[in-house]
Amino acid sequence: xxxxxxxxxxxxxxxxxxxxxxxxxxxxxxxxxxxxxxxxxxxxxxxxxx
Numbered sequence: 404x405x406x407x408x409x410x411x412x413x414x415x416x417x418x419x420x421x422x423x424x425x426x427x428x429x430x431x432x433x434x435x436x437x438x439x440x441x442x443x444x445x446x447x448x449x450x451x452x453x
Contacts, residue, residue, distance in 0.1 A: 408433050 408430060415421040 404434070404437070408437060 409422065411433060412421040412425055412429070413419055
């Protein structure tokens with residue numbers, strides 16, 4: 404999750420230029436957006452799928 408969030412900032416600018424002005428508030432905002440638009444089941448277990 405965290406790599407996805409940080410990577411999205413890197414993709415917003417050429418190279419890592421999008422990372423230099425980041426604040427923790429920027430990261431928290433992007434995280435909350437990801438949570439709002441996604442669903443991750445924290446109780447999912449691949450062993451139960453069989």
